[in-house]
Amino acid sequence: MLPELASFKDALKLEEWIQAMNEELMALEKTDMWDICSLPPGKHAIGCKWVYKLKLLSNGCLERYKARLVAKGYTQQAGVDFVDTFSPVAKMTTVKTLLAVSAAKNWSLTQLDISNGTWMKKST
Incomplete structure (x- = not known):
């Protein structure tokens, strides 16, 4: 490998x-x-x-x-370089619940593989 x-x-x-x-x-x-920009003084x-x-x-x-x-x-440094942070992440329990409901209701699933503004659709 x-x-x-x-x-x-x-x-x-x-x-x-x-x-x-x-x-x-x-x-x-x-x-x-x-x-591209100039940094504020002291930053x-x-x-x-x-x-x-x-x-x-x-x-x-x-x-x-x-x-x-x-x-x-x-x-x-918190309060100096940033104030808030945000990173959307799906919890595994949410994913498992969605898969269980989808299987029970015989729904089709679609997965998106997102890469910097481009995406590829995968259906199952």
Whole structure:
């Protein structure tokens, strides 16, 4: 099995990771994820880093290389760099309940795989 990377320097050695990083940057630009601006006096920029993951098919074969550019949120200070946080996450009990009701009522299910403004629909 291929190893996941831990550094940008290592990623630059493989065309597959370079392509994955380019796809991430294009998706971020396409969705207007950021604006270039000046920082207010006395403020500092929050850095970012690349995170690399191999996405596998259910049979264990490689599906794709996935690179994400993430903010180094651990450098932020509450009340200084941010006030509120919000991250929508489905609780597992909610997912299980939805699946149980769907099975009992013979409903079809649709899954959305969302990736920076693009999505792929999977029906079952």
